[in-house]
Amino acid sequence: MMEKLSVEERFSNIDYNLDIINERIQNAAIKSGRKPEEIRFMAVTKTVEPIFINRAIEHGVRLIGENKVQEFLSKKEYLKLDNCEAHLIGHLQTNKVRQIVGEVSMIQSVDSVKLAKEISKRSEQNGLTTECLIEVNIGAEENKTGLDLSLLTETVHEIATLPGIKVKGMMTVPPICDSSEQAKKYFSKMHQIFIDITGKKLDNVDMCILSMGMSSDYEEAILCGSNLVRVGSAIFGPRIY
Numbered sequence: 001m002m003e004k005l006s007v008e009e010r011f012s013n014i015d016y017n018l019d020i021i022n023e024r025i026q027n028a029a030i031k032s033g034r035k036p037e038e039i040r041f042m043a044v045t046k047t048v049e050p051i052f053i054n055r056a057i058e059h060g061v062r063l064i065g066e067n068k069v070q071e072f073l074s075k076k077e078y079l080k081l082d083n084c085e086a087h088l089i090g091h092l093q094t095n096k097v098r099q100i101v102g103e104v105s106m107i108q109s110v111d112s113v114k115l116a117k118e119i120s121k122r123s124e125q126n127g128l129t130t131e132c133l134i135e136v137n138i139g140a141e142e143n144k145t146g147l148d149l150s151l152l153t154e155t156v157h158e159i160a161t162l163p164g165i166k167v168k169g170m171m172t173v174p175p176i177c178d179s180s181e182q183a184k185k186y187f188s189k190m191h192q193i194f195i196d197i198t199g200k201k202l203d204n205v206d207m208c209i210l211s212m213g214m215s216s217d218y219e220e221a222i223l224c225g226s227n228l229v230r231v232g233s234a235i236f237g238p239r240i241y
């Protein structure tokens with residue numbers, strides 16, 4: 001059985017974990033031939049209570065990610081977001097778009113033209129532009145969110161023509177891998193696709209973000225070209241649902 005930690009103990013764990021992760025990110029960045037500042041770090045805060053999220057923000061976190069619209073909106077008023085951005089990273093249903101547009105600075109999980117059209121419509125209605133990433137199902141897994149690779153170029157083309165939405169890059173969650181070598185294959189493949197599509201210089205597309213890497217593999221992801229890593233349990237501990 002897991003012993004219940006006090007709030008103070010959890011605070012100090014968060015501080016400690018963030019310091020270690022930050023150091024590892026810096027080392028991986030340098031190893032990959034980039035500057036540490038070129039890698040953005042996101043604290044994934046799903047299931048985490050605001051008090052602990054705020055601790056992470058106080059410790060220097062400048063970007064958080066939430067999976068669910070409802071969960072984020074119910075926590076938002078308690079969060080100290082003056083110097084911290086929030087992105088949506090979980091699957092988004094078309095009927096929830098209305099609630100989230102304007103509430104986060106980026107939606108990382110756009111995986112269909114239908115969804116993009118709804119984001120476009122709601123953004124226009126609110127007089128704003130929503131930045132998005134295209135989520136790619138890099139492992140071609142069934143029953144998994146993310147766009148099929150074969151549809152990527154035409155989908156990006158089509159989304160790029162919509163008003164009120166701006167494509168800033170791509171996001172992926174690779175299949176669960178047994179080894180870091182296996183994970184690296186997916187990350188490298190994704191990076192190559194990112195390079196290829198960036199090279200096409202599509203109108204209204206500013207492909208600058210490649211969001212990949214989580215608690216178990218963020219260093220590998222950076223070594224393979226990621227410039228935004230999304231880390232949850234390595235900061236806050238295992239999630240209790």
Ligand SMILES: *Cc1c(COP(=O)(O)O)cnc(C)c1O
Pocket residue numbers: 044046067089090173214215216230231232233234
């Ligand atoms: C939960 C989640 C993460 C973080 O996962 P950890 O393994 O806890 O680091 C990253 N990205 C997405 C899309 C997630 O849903």
